[in-house]
Amino acid sequence: MAASPAQAQKKVTVAAELKRLQAAGADPAAISGYRATYTDARARVKKLTGARKVQLGGVITDLEGMAARKQFTASRLPSLFLTLQRNVEWWTTQRLLNAGERVSFTGSELVFQFYPGHGIQIQWLGTFGKLNGYWSGGKRYDVRAGALLDEIKGLSAQRAGGLAWEYLFPFDGQSPPWVSSLAQGTGLQAMARSATRLNRQEDVFPVALAGLSIFTAAPPSGVRIPSGTGAHYLQYSGLPTFKVANGFIQSLVGLYDFANLTGDPTAQSLFEDGDRAARQEIGTFDTGAWSLYSRGAPVTRESDLGYHKLLRDFLKALCSRTTTVEYCAAEQHFTEYLTLPPTLEPLKSTLTARKLGTVRFKLSKISRVTLKITRDGKAVATLTPGVLGYGSKSVAWTAPKKSGDYDVTVTATDLANNTATTTGVITVKKRG
Structure with a gap:
């Protein structure tokens, strides 16, 4: 054989x-x-x-x-x-x-x-x-x-x-x-x-x-x-x-x-x-x-x-x-x-209470990103997805049970340590 x-x-x-x-x-x-x-x-x-x-x-x-x-x-x-x-x-x-x-x-x-x-x-x-x-x-x-x-x-x-x-x-x-x-x-x-x-x-x-x-x-x-x-x-x-x-x-x-x-x-x-x-x-x-x-x-x-x-x-x-x-x-x-800060653009984010969704934004360059979510000035969550590349980004977040609008502050620091911040609104809907 x-x-x-x-x-x-x-x-x-x-x-x-x-x-x-x-x-x-x-x-x-x-x-x-x-x-x-x-x-x-x-x-x-x-x-x-x-x-x-x-x-x-x-x-x-x-x-x-x-x-x-x-x-x-x-x-x-x-x-x-x-x-x-x-x-x-x-x-x-x-x-x-x-x-x-x-x-x-x-x-x-x-x-x-x-x-x-x-x-x-x-x-x-x-x-x-x-x-x-x-x-x-x-x-x-x-x-x-x-x-x-x-x-x-x-x-x-x-x-x-x-x-x-x-x-x-x-x-x-x-x-x-x-x-x-x-x-x-x-x-x-x-x-x-x-x-x-x-x-x-x-x-x-x-x-x-x-x-x-x-x-x-x-x-x-x-x-x-x-x-x-x-x-x-x-x-x-x-x-x-x-x-x-x-x-x-x-x-x-x-x-x-x-x-x-x-x-x-x-x-x-x-x-x-x-x-x-x-x-x-x-x-x-x-x-x-x-x-x-x-x-x-x-x-x-x-x-x-x-x-x-x-x-x-x-x-x-x-x-x-x-x-x-x-x-x-x-x-x-x-x-x-090397001296140009990143640019950020918040995108409309609509989530359902107590369900996993995504917070969306655009990022101009590779950066370390942090998101701080508040309601009526009180901290609700801090999200640290780490280093993200350029383009449209979606960061996972499980929305709280209380519906309404939440403020989100997105901070991005690029690899050369230039920092930029933007704010947006997350709308949380009641569960149907």
Whole structure:
């Protein structure tokens, strides 16, 4: 009897995939080292308990999942097994971490970040940001920048006909490996800047130029989707209908700088494609009182304070480079919104005595909201729905048994601590 698809998949193991790659020509010594790292990790995790066991176990599970999906490639192995080895080192010798905490290791410039359930992972955006920091910090960081460039070059993976720096863990519904326009655009910028300062164009530029490939390819291999007369570059290659404003804008900043530093016509063309789309799109991320973080599935939502400022800063960078009116105007709007109080509009609310109903109002921007209900100056109820997004809002309230009109005071404080208040009337009808 033939094996079921599930049974067949179970037979695709890490060991089997390493054997397959060695037979296909991968370096036997390297494969032997990867096999030893995996065997050691499996033995170490059995001796751990609690959170340490969960985190290292999660990394092993992610690795085994990629093997089962036949996603091992020769170029991907260095980053896969470096990640596994670093997790073995961390969870067997180091302290517990808070979610999102970043760490590094002696002798390495790479930035790792803790993702609960998936251990510590190479944070490519953080790593490229560090390289940019060395560039802006001046020549005193040149040695460290050079070392980081070497690590970055050695951990690129073949993807979409070129090279990419991949994330190797599940995130927001994406299965690994996935890539990000935000990270890779920043990476191309950082590599070109440092290579130019260090006079390493000859060995760095070819690698960085190969990194343009994800901007030419559709998801899930790449990040390019059509938008108007141009192209939108996705922050997450595994989420093809999810547009993130700050990621797209910063990817254009990176492509702009990379094209200028390298003189590469493909990079210039890719920037121009994205620029045409971004000039049309950026206004759709402006609510008139705040910015949207994202549009499309899985969710359209407003920025938190950090992401609002980040988008504003990325737009400022693009405005300064291009003087394009759409970017400059959006940056000005988003700056003004930081001091603009929310606006509130009470809507007619009619409830039935002793029944659950809703108090309705409109809110212009994401805010923390409180409702105080009184009758004849006496407090009746205080409702604290917490942080609400913009638009028409309905807050549940069980009306008291006494019919008549009640006064409601709605107070909203936005994420930048601007406050506004409005009053309205709630009519409570007798039960029929």
